[in-house]
Amino acid sequence: xxxxxxxxxxxxxxxxxxxxxxxxxxxxxxxxxxxxxxIDVVEEKVSTLGTPKAGQDPREHYxxxxxxxxxxxxxxxxxxxxxxxxxxVENTTxxxxxxxxKMLFKNLHVAYADMLCNPFYTPGQKITSxxxxxxxxxxxxxxxxxxxxx
Amino acid sequence: xxxxxxxxxxxxxxxxFLHMEIVSQLQQxxxxxxxxxxxxxxxxxxxxxxxxxxxxxxxxxxxxxxxxDAVVFMCKQFWVTAFNKNIDNLKTNHQDTYxxxxxxxxxxxxxxxxxxxxxxxxxxxxxxxxxxxGALSNVGIKCQVTAEVTKMPACTFQVxxxx
Amino acid sequence: MTIYNLYIFDRNxxxxxxxxxxxxxxxxxxxEEEFKLMYGMIFSLKSLISRLSIISAKEGLVGYTAxxxxxxxxxxxxGFKFVMNTDTSVGNVQDVLRHIYxxxxxxxxxxxxxxxxxxxxxxxxxxAKLDDYIQDLSxx
Numbered sequence: 001x002x003x004x005x006x007x008x009x010x011x012x013x014x015x016x017x018x019x020x021x022x023x024x025x026x027x028x029x030x031x032x033x034x035x036x037x038x039i040d041v042v043e044e045k046v047s048t049l050g051t052p053k054a055g056q057d058p059r060e061h062y063x064x065x066x067x068x069x070x071x072x073x074x075x076x077x078x079x080x081x082x083x084x085x086x087x088x089v090e091n092t093t094x095x096x097x098x099x100x101x102k103m104l105f106k107n108l109h110v111a112y113a114d115m116l117c118n119p120f121y122t123p124g125q126k127i128t129s130x131x132x133x134x135x136x137x138x139x140x141x142x143x144x145x146x147x148x149x150x
Numbered sequence: 151x152x153x154x155x156x157x158x159x160x161x162x163x164x165x166x167f168l169h170m171e172i173v174s175q176l177q178q179x180x181x182x183x184x185x186x187x188x189x190x191x192x193x194x195x196x197x198x199x200x201x202x203x204x205x206x207x208x209x210x211x212x213x214x215x216x217x218x219d220a221v222v223f224m225c226k227q228f229w230v231t232a233f234n235k236n237i238d239n240l241k242t243n244h245q246d247t248y249x250x251x252x253x254x255x256x257x258x259x260x261x262x263x264x265x266x267x268x269x270x271x272x273x274x275x276x277x278x279x280x281x282x283x284g285a286l287s288n289v290g291i292k293c294q295v296t297a298e299v300t301k302m303p304a305c306t307f308q309v310x311x312x313x
Numbered sequence: 314m315t316i317y318n319l320y321i322f323d324r325n326x327x328x329x330x331x332x333x334x335x336x337x338x339x340x341x342x343x344x345e346e347e348f349k350l351m352y353g354m355i356f357s358l359k360s361l362i363s364r365l366s367i368i369s370a371k372e373g374l375v376g377y378t379a380x381x382x383x384x385x386x387x388x389x390x391x392g393f394k395f396v397m398n399t400d401t402s403v404g405n406v407q408d409v410l411r412h413i414y415x416x417x418x419x420x421x422x423x424x425x426x427x428x429x430x431x432x433x434x435x436x437x438x439x440x441a442k443l444d445d446y447i448q449d450l451s452x453x
Contacts, residue, residue: 011290061213080208080220081288113209117202123288163424170426260424262438270427 003089003104003143004072005031006136008112010124011082013039017127020088021140035086038074041066042084045076061109062102077105083112089143100146104139111135162234162256169257173273189276196280197287204285207231220289221248221309228285232278233257246311250282251304258303271299275307282307316447317382317398321418323431324392326352329422330434334447351396355386375407389414409450417442 008017020031045063063076068091077085085108087101115121115132172195176188207228214220225237229252239251257274261267275297282295292312299305318333328348340347359374376385383403387395387410395410421439422428428436 078213079205080211080214081205082290109209113205116205123201166424173426257426260421260438261427262436263441264437266435266437267427274426 002146003087003140005035005086005088006108006139007031007035007086007088008108008127009035009039009042009084009086012124016083016125017132017136019133019136031088034069034072034074034088038066038076038086039084041074042076042078042086046078062098062105064098075101075105077109079109079112085109085112100143104143107135107139107142166257166260169274169277172277177273185273189273192273192276193280193283196277196282197284200281200284200286201288203231203281204228204288208289214289217291217311218242220286220291221250224282224285225250232281246313248309248311250307250309251300252306253304255303255305258299258305262302264302266302268299268302271302271305272297275299275305279307282309314403314451315400316451317400319398319413319443319447320348320351320394320396321434322348322352322355322394322396324394325431326356327431327433328352329393329432330439332440332443334451352394355394355396375405385410387411387414393418413443413446417446 003021005018005020007015007019010016015032015035018028018032018035020028042063045066061077061079063078066074066076066086068074071091072088073091075087075089077087079085085105087104087108111132115127115129116123118129121127121129173188173192176191180187208214208223211223211227214223221242222240225240229235229237233256235252235254235256237250238253239249241249241251255275255278257278258271261271261274279295279297283293286293286295286309294310294312295307296310297305297307315335317335318331320328321330322328326349328351331344331348340350342350355374358377362373373388374386376383378384378401381401383399383401385397385399385403385406387397387407393414395414397406397410399406417439421436421442422434425436425439428434434440
């Protein structure tokens with residue numbers, strides 16, 4: 001269940017940050033499609049959060065599995081400030097635990113909040129911060145660590 | 151425990167003095183009779199700070215159910231982070247207006263407790279207005295905030311939600 | 314104890330604040346002159362004391378006692394000078410003056426956004442808090 005791609009979508013639904021663990025051109029395009037398509041699912045989930053459903057805590061930021069495809073699973077997380085984080089992981093037979101995903105998203109959220117406090121960053125700009133990049137690298141590392149545990 | 155108390159006191163003083171100096175600098179740059187300009191600049195300063203501050207403060211807070219939930223969060227956790235106290239009273243007309251009342255606004259506390267310095271006090275509220283505007287806009291609520299001094303050091307912030 | 318009056322000077326010899334509670338006899342010179350006289354006297358006294366001192370001491374002038382009043386003096390590291398005249402029955406009031414500085418002057422003058430350093434203190438809040446404190450003391 002290694003994460004292969006991390007994306008940050010702004011509240012106006014354009015991508016602020018998209019990075020895959022192995023930057024190769026074809027895979028990159030595929031991830032862009034995946035992430036783009038998942039935005040719709042995120043919007044739908046967020047709008048239905050008003051009506052309580054079984055298994056979905058309306059006060060949680062974590063949105064869970066957005067949709068599985070053949071090769072990948074896509075997970076979503078929406079913050080209070082309407083910024084969405086998308087995590088794409090390899091679709092292996094091992095069951096990925098929600099707690100692990102939540103932890104990855106939490107770290108991403110912390111890194112994002114720290115980056116927003118950078119005085120040289122204007123909200124709405126593409127994210128180019130090295131610190132944020134490093135945080136995302138450590139998230140990739142952490143998710144690989146989960147695979148080796150299983 | 152005494153160490154943490156001392157640390158908290160220092161950083162609050164620091165912000166108050168910094169704010170005093172920012173206002174004084176802006177007033178000097180703008181010249182006499184340009185209060186509106188000074189207030190506008192203070193508000194835009196507060197806007198950016200509010201955006202970042204709300205991201206940090208709301209990180210561990212569960213999702214806001216609705217607009218009222220977000221405004222209540224501003225009155226409690228957000229105001230405590232910024233000024234070390236809650237908003238004392240919140241009123242709403244359940245349509246598009248919220249009135250936040252603070253009985254002892256920190257930045258006015260050392261000014262006066264009566265009628266002295268009322269005109270000057272208005273400028274010292276602009277930064278807080280910007281804080282609220284920035285924070286609420288980052289949470290998805292576009293609004294306009296105006297502040298009024300009732301009886302020093304109490305003041306009210308009127309939030310009008312724009313659609 | 315009866316407190317007669319209080320002067321507050323800054324390090325540039327301007328009198329920032331003067332308040333009297335009981336005064337039976339005027340100095341006979343205009344207020345401005347009286348402030349200059351007071352500051353000059355304090356300055357000279359401090360200089361005399363440090364020069365004629367028998368042992369090296371950190372503290373300098375604490376005050377002086379005349380036949381019918383006592384003058385108390387307190388100076389801060391930043392150069393603010395607090396001069397208080399009381400009746401002769403009063404002992405050491407360094408703590409009182411320190412309290413006036415730390416809890417009243419700093420709170421309502423230094424932390425007052427509108428009060429600029431070097432200017433005369435106009436804050437009514439400061440005057441009110443000072444009055445309250447002095448009244449409290451006088452009744453002890």
